[in-house]
Amino acid sequence: MSGNSLYLDGVSVVFDGFQALNNLSLVVEPGELRAIIGPNGAGKTTMMDVITGKTRPTKGTVRFGESDLTRMDEASIAMLGIGRKFQKPTVFDALTVFENLELALKAPRGPIPCLRWRLNGEARTAIERTLAEIGLTERARDRAGLLSHGQRQWLEIGMLLMQDPQLLLVDEPVAGMTDHETELTATLLRGIAGARSVVVVEHDLEFVRALGHRVTVLHEGSVLSEGSIDHVQNDQRVIEVYLGR
Amino acid sequence: MTRRLVLLACVVLLALIPILNLLPDASPFHVSDFIVSICGKWICYAILALALDLAWGYAGILSLGHGAFFALGGYAIGMHLMRLIGPRGVYGHPILPDFMVFLGYTELPWYWLGFDWFIFAFAMALVVPGLLALVVGYLAFRSRITGVYLSIITQALTYALMLAFFRNDMGFGGNNGFTDFKELLGMPLNTPATRSVLFYASLVVLVLAYLMCAALTRTKFGRVLTAIRDAESRVRFLGYDVTQHKLFVFVLSAMLAGVAGALYVPQVGIINPGEFSPGNSIEAVVWVAFGGRGTLVGAILGAFSVNAIKTWLTSFAPDLWLIVLGCLFIAVPLLLPRGLIGLLRRGGGK
Numbered sequence: 001m002s003g004n005s006l007y008l009d010g011v012s013v014v015f016d017g018f019q020a021l022n023n024l025s026l027v028v029e030p031g032e033l034r035a036i037i038g039p040n041g042a043g044k045t046t047m048m049d050v051i052t053g054k055t056r057p058t059k060g061t062v063r064f065g066e067s068d069l070t071r072m073d074e075a076s077i078a079m080l081g082i083g084r085k086f087q088k089p090t091v092f093d094a095l096t097v098f099e100n101l102e103l104a105l106k107a108p109r110g111p112i113p114c115l116r117w118r119l120n121g122e123a124r125t126a127i128e129r130t131l132a133e134i135g136l137t138e139r140a141r142d143r144a145g146l147l148s149h150g151q152r153q154w155l156e157i158g159m160l161l162m163q164d165p166q167l168l169l170v171d172e173p174v175a176g177m178t179d180h181e182t183e184l185t186a187t188l189l190r191g192i193a194g195a196r197s198v199v200v201v202e203h204d205l206e207f208v209r210a211l212g213h214r215v216t217v218l219h220e221g222s223v224l225s226e227g228s229i230d231h232v233q234n235d236q237r238v239i240e241v242y243l244g245r
Numbered sequence: 246m247t248r249r250l251v252l253l254a255c256v257v258l259l260a261l262i263p264i265l266n267l268l269p270d271a272s273p274f275h276v277s278d279f280i281v282s283i284c285g286k287w288i289c290y291a292i293l294a295l296a297l298d299l300a301w302g303y304a305g306i307l308s309l310g311h312g313a314f315f316a317l318g319g320y321a322i323g324m325h326l327m328r329l330i331g332p333r334g335v336y337g338h339p340i341l342p343d344f345m346v347f348l349g350y351t352e353l354p355w356y357w358l359g360f361d362w363f364i365f366a367f368a369m370a371l372v373v374p375g376l377l378a379l380v381v382g383y384l385a386f387r388s389r390i391t392g393v394y395l396s397i398i399t400q401a402l403t404y405a406l407m408l409a410f411f412r413n414d415m416g417f418g419g420n421n422g423f424t425d426f427k428e429l430l431g432m433p434l435n436t437p438a439t440r441s442v443l444f445y446a447s448l449v450v451l452v453l454a455y456l457m458c459a460a461l462t463r464t465k466f467g468r469v470l471t472a473i474r475d476a477e478s479r480v481r482f483l484g485y486d487v488t489q490h491k492l493f494v495f496v497l498s499a500m501l502a503g504v505a506g507a508l509y510v511p512q513v514g515i516i517n518p519g520e521f522s523p524g525n526s527i528e529a530v531v532w533v534a535f536g537g538r539g540t541l542v543g544a545i546l547g548a549f550s551v552n553a554i555k556t557w558l559t560s561f562a563p564d565l566w567l568i569v570l571g572c573l574f575i576a577v578p579l580l581l582p583r584g585l586i587g588l589l590r591r592g593g594g595k
Contacts, residue, residue: 052482078484090479092472099468109485111493114466163484 003030003166003197004065004081006051011060012221013046020046021057022221028167033193035208036201037232038218039241044201045087047218048169052084053077064167079109083160087171089152093145097136097155100144101127104159126162134158134188150181157188167197174207186210205233217241251589252455252542255549259284259448263441281440283556285512288447291548292505294532295454298544300498301533303462304491305474307392310399311502312526313406314374318503319510319520320410321373323423324357325366326434326511330427343425344418354416363430370507371500377402378499379492386488386495391477400523407521422517429511440512447508451545454501458541470494531570534577537584546585 006028013021021043028034038044049055050062053074062069067080078084091100105123107113131137134154139147144155153173160168170189174182186207192198193213202208208215208229215232217225225235232238262284265276293315300306327342336346340353359365381402385395413419432439461467469490472480481487510516528551536547551573559566581587 074478074481075484075486078482084482086479090476092468092475092479094471094475095468102465103468103472103480104483109483111466111469111490114469114490115461115464117465159483 004067005029006167006197006199007061007063008047008051009061011047011050011057011062013043013050013055014058019221021050021060024060024218024222026216026223028197028199030166030197031194033190033198033211033213034200035211035213035215035229036199036218037203037205037208037215038224041220042218043221044218045171046221048084048171048201051077051169052082075109078163081164081166082169083163083165083167084169085153085156085160085171085173087175089149089156091144091147091152091155091159093143096141096143097131097147098127098140100155101130101158101162104162106162106164130158130161133161133191135184150177150185153177153181153185154188157192161192165196167199168192170198170200172202173200174202174204182207183210205229249542252545255545256448256452259288260445263444266437266441278437278440281437281444282512285440285444285447286509287549287552288444288451289505289509289512290529290532290552291545292447292451292454292508293502293529294536294544294548295451295458295541296498296501296505297529298533298538298541299458299461299501300495301530302538302540302544303467303474304470304494305391305477306491306495307396307530308399308495308498309396309523309526309530310401310403311498311529312523313399313403313521314378314499314502315506315509315525315529316403316406316410316516316518316520317374317377318370318506319516320417320423320506321360321366321370321503322507322510323426323516324360324369324417325363326426326429327418327423328357328361329429330425333427334425342418342423344413344421345416348413350416356416367507370503374499374503374506375496378496382492382495383488386491400526403521403526404523407518407523410518410521418517420518422515422520423510424515424517426511426514434511434514443508443512447512450504450508454504455541455545462541466490466493527574528570531573531577533584535573535581535584537586540584540586543584543586550585 008024008026011021011024012019024043024047036044046055050057051069053069053072057070064080064082069077092103102119105126107117131140134157136151136155136158139151144152147155157170174185177185189198189200189211200211215227215229216223217232217238219241224241225232225238262276263281265274266278266281268275293311297308297311300308330342332339334343336343338346341350385398390398409415410417411420426434428434432442469480469485473487473490477487532547532551533544534547535551536545537543554569555566558569577584
């Protein structure tokens with residue numbers, strides 16, 4: 001496994017005077033599974049936006065390996081190997097599960113290559129492997145609009161996997177899921193990390209515990225605490241922020 | 246399957262029309278000249294509807310200015326038809342069309358050069374709408390202008406072109422446009438034989454355009470377009486350059502609209518700036534919505550059925566048409582979100 005580290009240093013984002021990120025610094029090593037937690041407005045989503053190029057930082061450094069992400073647009077960052085799963089699952093309802101994965105498969109992205117695209121055996125194998133990984137083999141021919149909420153989340157994770165990312169950003173994957181689905185999702189994400197880095201933003205502490213890896217707590221746009229889930233949960237500052245004074 | 250059969254039946258019926266026109270007037274199967282010429286027009290409208298459906302129904306680009314591409318294609322072939330009049334104009338000038346003599350031109354403007362060749366004029370009917378779509382589309386899509394804002398820009402585009410073409414010093418005949426055409430490719434225009442030829446040419450182009458669009462929407466490119474329509478930013482995050490894809494389909498669609506206009510003008514014998522009027526573009530959107538957007542057969546069906554209603558209604562109550570059009574514009578999305586095709590599918594199964 002070769003990989004790049006994600007490196008944020010002194011990143012600040014100001015929206016109309018509101019400090020969404022305040023001198024945030026964070027390093028995610030290759031292959032690491034990292035959970036990010038924090039109360040509403042702590043800057044979790046803004047941090048994702050900065051990494052994926054949706055928002056430009058007001059100041060600070062954002063690097064992935066040697067690449068300066070602050071100078072790249074969303075499409076080039078995606079091609080670099082950074083995939084993002086949004087909070088609200090956005091799969092393409094009008095297309096089948098299989099076609100959704102096919103669109104996400106690594107292949108030339110221009111209009112002409114897409115016109116000439118033929119599904120070959122290698123691509124089919126890759127898609128079928130992902131279908132199995134996310135547990136949707138049976139639903140391959142169904143339109144994505146027919147899937148349940150949990151299945152849509154997995155399909156979206158599958159679409160990220162098809163892009164063979166080095167770093168996966170996952171925004172609140174288990175919001176609205178049943179307990180059983182939450183459990184399956186934790187297993188899925190643990191299986192995915194290792195070969196690639198995974199950053200999970202989540203509210204659900206039980207789920208973060210199930211992931212069983214390093215946790216970063218954000219508060220008011222910067223890092224409040226970092227460590228194992230037990231360490232973080234016993235940190236006095238975290239308790240204050242979460243429970244109020 | 247139902248849809249394919251409907252389409253095949255339509256094509257066969259249409260192909261019979263010029264043949265039935267040859268029957269003696271007394272025959273119960275005789276079809277009048279009026280029906281032949283009006284169906285010829287509708288076929289061109291159906292090609293325009295296909296073009297619009299490709300951009301709107303598949304890629305979600307709601308253009309309210311597709312009439313402009315249609316009119317530009319018409320003007321390109323109109324310029325050729327004007328050149329073919331030669332010295333037979335009212336003023337009898339060996340080279341200049343009547344309106345230029347009238348306006349005191351001494352020589353042909355440079356942008357009229359080349360239009361004496363049919364091939365050049367036909368190529369321009371593709372190239373000019375294509376280039377315009379390329380420039381407008383590039384500026385709009387690059388700045389991520391979508392939805393209603395894009396619709397307004399395209400609407401403004403066709404309105405601006407209409408005002409420009411109304412001006413005499415544009416060199417396109419001002420508000421009279423072009424008319425009094427004599428012949429095309431050596432065939433005198435006002436004979437039944439030529440009418441049939443143009444009719445069948447349009448029908449062939451319609452079938453070819455349908456097959457091209459159908460093939461295109463079945464490729465991965467077609468699925469990318471659908472994905473852009475439903476969740477544009479998600480497609481961008483998958484690493485697709487959305488601008489390129491939208492631009493490609495928009496230019497293709499504009500060129501197809503240009504071909505439709507080029508087939509239309511020789512059949513109706515006139516082109517003037519009124520063809521650019523925003524209402525025409527909106528009508529085209531209603532055809533597609535009524536037939537069922539996002540299905541190619543629906544677009545074709547919509548063009549024929551809405552125009553049939555229009556012709557029928559304007560024959561006895563012309564004032565009602567705009568009201569009916571407005572009602573369709575509101576009622577179709579509310580009551581028939583999937584258009585006639587949606588009804589057919591619900592009724593006939595799959």
